[in-house]
Amino acid sequence: MDNLEVFYPFFFIHLIKPPLVLFFIYFNKNSITIQHFLYFLDCLLYLISCKKDSKMIQKRIVGMKANQLQKYISNRIRECRKEKKLSQEQLSNDAGLGIKAIQNIENLKYDFKIQTLEKVLTALDMTVEEFFDLPLSDNSVSLDTLVDNLSDLSNDKQIKLISSFNEIVKSID
Numbered sequence: 001m002d003n004l005e006v007f008y009p010f011f012f013i014h015l016i017k018p019p020l021v022l023f024f025i026y027f028n029k030n031s032i033t034i035q036h037f038l039y040f041l042d043c044l045l046y047l048i049s050c051k052k053d054s055k056m057i058q059k060r061i062v063g064m065k066a067n068q069l070q071k072y073i074s075n076r077i078r079e080c081r082k083e084k085k086l087s088q089e090q091l092s093n094d095a096g097l098g099i100k101a102i103q104n105i106e107n108l109k110y111d112f113k114i115q116t117l118e119k120v121l122t123a124l125d126m127t128v129e130e131f132f133d134l135p136l137s138d139n140s141v142s143l144d145t146l147v148d149n150l151s152d153l154s155n156d157k158q159i160k161l162i163s164s165f166n167e168i169v170k171s172i173d
Contacts, residue, residue, distance in 0.1 A: 071108060073117065076131060078106045080124050094123035 081091050081102075088106070092099040096119055104110050105120070121131055150158065 070111065074106050074108050077102075077120055077124075080126060080131070081106075084124060086124075091120065091123055095119040096123075 081088070086094070088102045089099050092102045095102070097116065101112070101116070102120075105112055105116070118128075121128060124131075150161070153161065
């Protein structure tokens with residue numbers, strides 16, 4: 001397990017815990033789609049969840065389908081828009097997007113960029129933290145566990161993990 005770069009192609013879907021989403025959501029926001037975001041987050045979660053002493057890599061599939069985060073975001077945008085008594089047209093104007101973009105987001109018709117989500121959240125006058133305020137699942141990988149696993153690694157392994165993460169992000173573009 002000294003060579004962490006080897007593991008990044010092996011990815012499995014994890015139930016995403018909102019604080020972790022908040023931690024990574026601003027990374028390369030101008031060019032990454034939600035689907036790509038899920039892919040690299042998934043890879044990173046898999047890497048971090050591997051025990052450093054383990055002889056075998058543990059596969060952890062915890063019930064999140066590939067489009068579940070996008071579905072949540074789309075539903076949450078619609079819910080917040082309605083709570084603020086905004087029409088799709090008003091939201092699109094406030095966000096600087098076309099009305100078709102808001103309709104497509106709410107109806108899961110395309111993968112949008114993180115930058116688009118930020119525009120919508122600004123128009124809704126919401127922070128990312130407010131938007132992703134979800135009840136946490138007992139099955140999710142806790143942020144504390146991830147931090148503990150990272151801090152347990154040697155400096156060399158932490159550097160390799162960061163390097164692997166950077167390679168994952170580069171491969172997405």
